[in-house]
Amino acid sequence: MANIKIDADLSGIYQSLGRMMTLVDEAIVDMIMALKKRDLKLAERVMDRDEQINAMEIKIDHDCILFIARNQPVAKDLRTVASVHKILTDLERIGDITADVCKAIITLKEFAYSEIDEEIVALAEDVRKMVGDSVRSFVNEDLKGAYDVIEYDDTIDQAYYRLKDKIVLALKVQTDTMQVNSLVSQLTIAKYMEKLADHAQNISEWIIFTVSGEYKA
Amino acid sequence: MDAIFELKNINLYYGQTQAIKGIDMTIERNKVTAFIGPSGCGKSTFIRILNRMNDLIPECKIDGNIEFEGQNAYAKDYDVIELRTKVGMVFQKPNPFPMSIYDNIAYGPRCQGVKNKAQLDEIVEQSLRRSALWDEVKDRMKESAMGLSGGQQQRLCIARTIAMEPEVILMDEPTSALDPIATQKIEDLIVELKELYTIVIVTHNMQQAARISDNTAFFMLGELIEFGATDKLFATPQNPKTEEYITGRFG
Structure with missing residues (x-):
């Protein structure tokens, strides 16, 4: 039997989470495009979109608190709403990171799209998929999907370290200050990608908690 | 774990109808154990097994092994009066005797032969203090208990039970007839009382x-579906039937 009130409230929260996810995904896509094309207008739009993501976080946060006050949820209902509350923070942080990356892109505008940029973009594409998969797995309560995302984080970490080594090598031989600045920005952006993947991993861990009640260490 | 009750393979029948089906349960000393479940699930029947209240129902038959403090509580030579002294009970509707507040508390000890006024005074005061009622009634001990509010009457009934120096206090829906403030007082009291009683x-x-108990038992159709630590049962129930019931998806 359904609990009509609780199910309707949760469905509303899921819909809002879906909208927030769409905003976050658009931010990541635009961030990648801004990086590829050195498109500063697009980068600014990503920074503006961060405000919408923050507003969405506050709205869903409020809905979660209202849900708890109204329904005094227990068991899976409680785990679900507690997880949404945690996931919100991860999504909001992802929004912040896309905005921060776009700020870093400004320093790259004088420099042509390089091999390192290409690797950063490949990393970003992978991370985008991870974030999308993590939220989809949450909505579908897909444990396997969650574990896949968690496992993939190691691949991202390795890719980041390879990229980092490459940038450090390039820095060693670089004497031009502008070039050094650009390489440092690229290193920062690569690190941000690794952080994005960590947030996707966090989201996936909350899926495991929601479904099984167990904390992934 | 310090067990006060050990129940094994308990079956209970009202005539032809089986109301309790093969239940095993260990009740821990100085803990609050809550029984939950839909109406007719057997939880009230089961709590009455603990102080042999079902003995009063002629067509009620019970089998299984019921040990209270290591002794078979259903043995032929077991003193039922002694059991009900050690295992007191408070009911859904407050049921003070139609007599003074003082006499309500003193009634049990008097029946057991306590006659000394000073001793009775001490029992009455201590029982009313332990049930958090003393300050509200100390100046009106001779007034009728019927004049107390519902919440006060219920705490008086708890004090009346405490006066018998029980080991266990059974409570069958003790707050269902009370307003939220009186309910909260009883809940606070329960948490305090577990230091001294089970x-x-x-x-x-x-x-x-979820708020006040250490362990929770979920009953359905005479069966014990799930029993364990309250925190776990409400956060991550193991049985889907428990999940359905506590999240309001039962039916």
Whole structure:
């Protein structure tokens, strides 16, 4: 039997989470495009979109608190709403990171799209998929999907370290200050990608908690 | 774990109808154990097994092994009066005797032969203090207990039970007839009393079970579906039937 009130409230929260996810995904896509094309207008739009993501976080946060006050949820209902509350923070942080990356892109505008940029973009594409998969797995309560995302984080970490080594090598031989600045920005952006993947991993861990009640260490 | 009750393979029948089906349960000393479940699930029947209240129902038959403090509580030579002294009970509707507040508390000890006024005074005061009622009634001990509010009457009934120096206090929906403030007072009291007594409570209020109990038993159709630590049962129930019931998806 359904609990009509609780199910309707949760469905509303899921819909809002879906909208927030769409905003976050658009931010990541635009961030990648801004990086590829050195498109500063697009980068600014990503920074503006961060405000919408923050507003969405506050709205869903409020809905979660209202849900708890109204329904005094227990068991899976409680785990679900507690997880949404945690996931919100991860999504909001992802929004912040896309905005921060776009700020870093400004320093790259004088420099042509390089091999390192290409690797950063490949990393970003992978991370985008991870974030999308993590939220989809949450909505579908897909444990396997969650574990896949968690496992993939190691691949991202390795890719980041390879990229980092490459940038450090390039820095060693670089004497031009502008070039050094650009390489440092690229290193920062690569690190941000690794952080994005960590947030996707966090989201996936909350899926495991929601479904099984167990904390992934 | 310090067990006060050990129940093994308990079956109970009202005539042809089996109301309790093969239940095993260990009740821990100085803990609050809550029984939850839909109406007719057997939780009130089961709590009455603990002080042999079902003995009073002629067509009721029970089998299984019921040990209270290591002794077979259903043995032929077991003193039922002694059992009900050690295992006191408080009911859904406050049921003070139609006499003064003082006499309500002194009634039990007097029946057991306590005659000394000073000793009775001490029992009455201590019982009323332990049930958090003393300050409210100390100046009106000779007034009728019927003049107390519902919440006060219920705490008086708890004091009346305490006066018998029980080991266990059984409570069958003790707050279902009370307003939220009186309910909160009883809940606070239960948490305090477990220092001294073992408490078993039947409640329809699941939040109440979650708030005040250490262990929770979920009954359905005479079966014990799940029994364990309250925190675990409400956060991550193991049985889907428990999940359905506590999240309101039962039916």
